[in-house]
Amino acid sequence: MENCIFCKIGKGEIPAHKIYEDQEFFAFLDIKPHAKGHTVLIPKKHGLNALDYNDEDLSRLMCVIKKIMLILKKKLNPDGFNVGWNDGSAAGQVVPHLHLHILPRYNDDNGGSMHSIIKNPQVDVEDVAKLFK
Ligand code: AMP
Ligand code: ZN
Numbered sequence: 001m002e003n004c005i006f007c008k009i010g011k012g013e014i015p016a017h018k019i020y021e022d023q024e025f026f027a028f029l030d031i032k033p034h035a036k037g038h039t040v041l042i043p044k045k046h047g048l049n050a051l052d053y054n055d056e057d058l059s060r061l062m063c064v065i066k067k068i069m070l071i072l073k074k075k076l077n078p079d080g081f082n083v084g085w086n087d088g089s090a091a092g093q094v095v096p097h098l099h100l101h102i103l104p105r106y107n108d109d110n111g112g113s114m115h116s117i118i119k120n121p122q123v124d125v126e127d128v129a130k131l132f133k
Helices: 005-010 055-076 125-130
Strands: 018-021 025-029 039-043 080-084 100-105
Touching (some): 005 039, 025 055, 055 080
């Protein structure tokens, strides 16, 4: 899509620190890393979020996540990873092109888990469960 920064990175029109590329996907180091080796993985095809891609695209995306984890493991030897994406501005998505954050984690990095993104203790799980019955 025109004027999409991640489309431009995927096409090589804007420079990035590439760590992986194939016909469909491109992965590069986040310009403002939250961890050593913080990587952004994009499909080259533009879409806002996962709902814009078919199941085959998303299956291949999962395989590429694994490849990138192996690359990062080999180069940086992290102790773990957080992998995920911000879907929608309410969730912190700034760039409107689907992208996964792959965050290598180290035993002494003082970071939190996925649970530290949001805490909403007034939510009663029993009330919410009723909505799914
Ligand atoms: P999000 O909040 O999920 O939309 O995250 C967008 C991410 O893309 C942020 O972590 C940015 O630091 C990163 N980012 C934005 N522009 C670039 C760029 N030109 N090169 C590398 N990373 C970028
Ligand atoms: Zn795009």
